Amino acid sequence: MSGEHFIIIGNGPAGNQAALTLRESAPDTPVTLISKDHEGSYRPNLLPKLIAGKIGEEDLYVSGVNAYKERDIKLRAGQRVAAVDLEGKKVILDHKERLGYTGLILAVGGTPRIPENMLAFQDLMATLKNLLDAKNWIKKLEKVESVLIIGGDLTSLGVTRALLQLEKKVYFMLNEEAFWPLRCDKEMLEEVANRLTGKGVEVLIDQRLKGVARVSETVCRVEIGESRLEVGIIGAFFGLHPDIRFLAGSGLRMDRGILVDPYLYTGFDGVYATGDCAQIYHPALKDYWVSIGHDNARELGKIAAMNLAGGKVKAEVGGKSIFEEEGIRVNTSWWMEF
Numbered sequence: 001m002s003g004e005h006f007i008i009i010g011n012g013p014a015g016n017q018a019a020l021t022l023r024e025s026a027p028d029t030p031v032t033l034i035s036k037d038h039e040g041s042y043r044p045n046l047l048p049k050l051i052a053g054k055i056g057e058e059d060l061y062v063s064g065v066n067a068y069k070e071r072d073i074k075l076r077a078g079q080r081v082a083a084v085d086l087e088g089k090k091v092i093l094d095h096k097e098r099l100g101y102t103g104l105i106l107a108v109g110g111t112p113r114i115p116e117n118m119l120a121f122q123d124l125m126a127t128l129k130n131l132l133d134a135k136n137w138i139k140k141l142e143k144v145e146s147v148l149i150i151g152g153d154l155t156s157l158g159v160t161r162a163l164l165q166l167e168k169k170v171y172f173m174l175n176e177e178a179f180w181p182l183r184c185d186k187e188m189l190e191e192v193a194n195r196l197t198g199k200g201v202e203v204l205i206d207q208r209l210k211g212v213a214r215v216s217e218t219v220c221r222v223e224i225g226e227s228r229l230e231v232g233i234i235g236a237f238f239g240l241h242p243d244i245r246f247l248a249g250s251g252l253r254m255d256r257g258i259l260v261d262p263y264l265y266t267g268f269d270g271v272y273a274t275g276d277c278a279q280i281y282h283p284a285l286k287d288y289w290v291s292i293g294h295d296n297a298r299e300l301g302k303i304a305a306m307n308l309a310g311g312k313v314k315a316e317v318g319g320k321s322i323f324e325e326e327g328i329r330v331n332t333s334w335w336m337e338f
């Protein structure tokens with residue numbers, strides 16, 4: 001229909017799949033994909049393999065910049081959305097440009113979370129969310145022999161595997177917050193600890209981080225419980241939380257993520273949220289669930305796009321590996337794969 005314009009914010013697995021699906025479901029409608037990242041769409045779950053040197057950067061990509069061009073999807077890479085005006089149906093970019101839309105898909109994913117009691121040490125901790133982070137890890141690892149992993153989220157297990165492949169010494173600090181928003185019980189912690197120890201990792205269970213001092217570019221002195229360690233890198237892995245602060249004040253309903261109905265609809269005309277940033281209502285559970293993970297994000301991206309193009313497809317809670325904690329349901333299938 002003339003005058004229509006669909007915008008997707010986010011070029012991760014959910015945004016990428018949404019764009020490809022819209023191209024098929026609404027072939028005549030212009031589609032713009034906005035991403036603060038500078039690259040095409042890649043698989044973040046492969047970043048640990050890149051760090052391990054098992055794959056090259058070119059192996060990460062699902063849709064490079066040219067792939068979008070070929071499909072007539074306008075990619076605005078390296079542009080951050082600063083706000084969304086839902087009444088005026090405008091997306092406002094950092095550089096103040098305003099883009100009108102008739103349909104909008106929010107696929108802004110997550111950002112690494114650092115627990116409040118560790119914020120003081122944040123600047124000394126390395127996280128891993130995007131390609132730039134991975135490149136920083138690779139650079140640092142050229143100069144250091146040991147790494148302390150704090151947390152234990154699903155990403156950290158992939159990174160630990162990469163570090164072992166690079167023959168680095170790995171210390172792993174696990175506590176009940178490790179799989180946030182799940183709280184680990186003793187049994188779960190022991191199971192993870194046993195798996196890691198069996199692979200040569202030195203596991204520190206239930207100890208508190210008391211202090212960190214940077215001794216040099218390649219050495220940090222860390223005080224954990226009664227132990228003192230010297231490590232080259234401190235990696236912080238406490239899960240991802242939705243990257244939705246820029247939407248505060250938009251009128252969207254938000255809790256941990258953007259609240260949507262089972263069709264991923266936000267309640268605002270033509271506006272859907274999908275992937276890691278969405279919190280989805282399930283009528284049978286009478287509660288919202290979140291799914292974190294690559295395959296879920298792609299599936300949800302497809303559903304949001306189909307519904308924006310006029311479909312009526314429900315997002316279903318994924319199969320077996322769903323854990324429930326305090327009303328939040330999390331698909332944690334991937335941490336078991338280590």
Ligand SMILES: Cc1cc2nc3c(=O)[nH]c(=O)nc-3n(C[C@H](O)[C@H](O)[C@H](O)COP(=O)(O)OP(=O)(O)OC[C@H]3O[C@@H](n4cnc5c(N)ncnc54)[C@H](O)[C@@H]3O)c2cc1C
Binds near residue numbers: 012129277
């Ligand atoms: C290192 C790592 C390893 C992982 N391993 C696995 C695994 O083994 N298995 C698995 O299932 N999952 C894994 N995951 C998780 C998986 O990658 C995510 O669940 C998935 O990427 C979520 O997709 P998404 O599209 O919802 O969000 P994201 O991939 O987070 O993409 C969000 C996009 O939105 C953009 N964006 C955000 N805010 C703005 C803004 N204001 N303006 C413009 N653009 C914006 C970002 O730049 C990004 O392009 C891993 C993640 C990481 C980081």
